[in-house]
Amino acid sequence: MLASRSREGRRLRRIPDETIADMQRAGLFRVLQPKRWGGYEMDLHTFYDVELALGEGDMSTAWIYGVSGVHPWFMALLDDRAAQEVWGADTSVLICSSLMPAGRASALAGGYHLSGRWRYASCCAHCDWALLGALVASGNGGAPEGRIFLLPRKDYASIDTWQVSGLQATGSWDIVVEDVFVPAYRSQSMLDNFRLEGPGQALNASSLYRLPFGQIFVRGISTAALGALQGMLNAFLDYGKARVTRAGGRSAENPFVQLVCAESAAAIDEMTNTLHRNLRNLHAYARAAEMPPLEERLRYKFQSTEVTERCTLLAARIFKAAGAAGLSDDLPFGGILADLMAGRQHISNQYEHVGSSWGGVMFGLENKDFML
Numbered sequence: 001m002l003a004s005r006s007r008e009g010r011r012l013r014r015i016p017d018e019t020i021a022d023m024q025r026a027g028l029f030r031v032l033q034p035k036r037w038g039g040y041e042m043d044l045h046t047f048y049d050v051e052l053a054l055g056e057g058d059m060s061t062a063w064i065y066g067v068s069g070v071h072p073w074f075m076a077l078l079d080d081r082a083a084q085e086v087w088g089a090d091t092s093v094l095i096c097s098s099l100m101p102a103g104r105a106s107a108l109a110g111g112y113h114l115s116g117r118w119r120y121a122s123c124c125a126h127c128d129w130a131l132l133g134a135l136v137a138s139g140n141g142g143a144p145e146g147r148i149f150l151l152p153r154k155d156y157a158s159i160d161t162w163q164v165s166g167l168q169a170t171g172s173w174d175i176v177v178e179d180v181f182v183p184a185y186r187s188q189s190m191l192d193n194f195r196l197e198g199p200g201q202a203l204n205a206s207s208l209y210r211l212p213f214g215q216i217f218v219r220g221i222s223t224a225a226l227g228a229l230q231g232m233l234n235a236f237l238d239y240g241k242a243r244v245t246r247a248g249g250r251s252a253e254n255p256f257v258q259l260v261c262a263e264s265a266a267a268i269d270e271m272t273n274t275l276h277r278n279l280r281n282l283h284a285y286a287r288a289a290e291m292p293p294l295e296e297r298l299r300y301k302f303q304s305t306e307v308t309e310r311c312t313l314l315a316a317r318i319f320k321a322a323g324a325a326g327l328s329d330d331l332p333f334g335g336i337l338a339d340l341m342a343g344r345q346h347i348s349n350q351y352e353h354v355g356s357s358w359g360g361v362m363f364g365l366e367n368k369d370f371m372l
Contacts, residue, residue: 002057003231006335009060009169013162016169019061020126024092028065033072034204037083038091041206044216044279048223052272055227056234059339060169062227064123066220071095071131073216074148076209077198079185082150086129096127098175099217100347101146101190103134111183112136114149120172120346124158130175132156133190146190155180166342194370196291207286214371215282215292215300219275221348222307225340226271229311232336233264236318239331245323260317267314274303297372298358306351312340 001022008016023029031047033039047069055062075083075095086093103116118132130151135144159174185199192198193213201209240251240261251257278300285292292300315337319326326333343349357369 002054002061003235003332006058006060006169006332009058010335012171013160013168014125014171015061015064015123017126020094023061023065029069029072029092029094031069032208033091034076034083034206034209036203037072037075037087039072041208043208043283044211044219045276048219048275048279051220051223052227052230055224056231058169059224059228059231059336059343060167062224063167063170063221063343064126066224067122068094068096068127070216070220071097073209074131074188074213075200076204077193077200077213078150078188079199080203081183081185083200085152085186086150093129094123094127095129095131095150096121096124096175097131099131099133099148101133101135103132103149103177105134105136105147105149105182107136107139111181112147112149112187113179114151114177114182115179116177118175118177119161121158121175122170122172124173124175125171128153130156132175132177148188148190148193149182150186151177151180151182155182164342166338166340191370194372207283207289210286210289211282212292212297212372215278215297215304217371218301218304218348219279221343221346222304223275225308225311225343225349226268226275228336228340228343229264229315230268232315232318232333233261233268235332235336236322237261239322239326243323243325251321251323254321257321260314260321264314264318267310271307271310278303294367294372295358295361298354298361298367298369301369301372302351302354302358305349305354308340308344308346308349309351312337312344315340 005016028050030039031042035041051062051066054065098118098121102118103114105112105114132149136147137144157176161174162172196210243251319333319337322333361367
């Protein structure tokens, strides 16, 4: 179903309304949502398995799920007054985000004044609230504080700037805020996220909400690519079984084609197993009320950030193996490759920077990455 809707999503440059409605009916956005707010409080394995399955049909759908599907989890960290405002009347309300601290905020009694323009707020056309990153100026001339702010749609403007070559259906528009007051209870320190702390944990006591936000967020970004590569391999195997080249050879009997399929399948298996092993370890730390070691968090983040790079390179080989016929718009290969290349551009998929941070810590240097 998702694969058949992917072309419509590219045309609309957002996820079709019927797809969002189907996901809502299936309860997919409730997987990580607190039970006290109509959610299921399921584990991360379930959440990312859903994202993998969505990615096999359409990477854009998996992408917006990996982003907006994490936000109900984040809401569990905030003061419960925030959840009351978002879900008090309707527990199906969705939240978009742009967490890069592109905004500027100043503290005042009871909250903050916030202004700024943020890019790449995926799925914002379907969402009634937004989480936005900003820097708060220090009153004593020190370093600014990074914070995340929760705003209702009435407090921001969504601007359609999403004219792109891949992941068109994510509808990753710009968001503009002009000098809006945000109460303190709708804000969270990025450093508190790193420390696994949040006022909402007093009511949302499950160990699910003692996991590192940085780990959950980056996997939400990269797992869509892993599902997309599996979908591309599935489609190529179906295509290759029947394909006969102009020279009369069968693709299924070509050893080079066989090799790229085997290497892709092996890589998917390895990356999926690494994902679930790391999730098991993170859940174990949370159940024991322990902080995961810094180097382990850096390793897990690096293993996430290199997923999309690896998937893109393998997808390019599958695309080449499809031959000139693979260029056809009637086949999915070009669209999937374009989506993967677009996903690779996200800052959370820049493995070089994370690898440098991890390598530096191995040498005893100070860690400077707190989105872990």
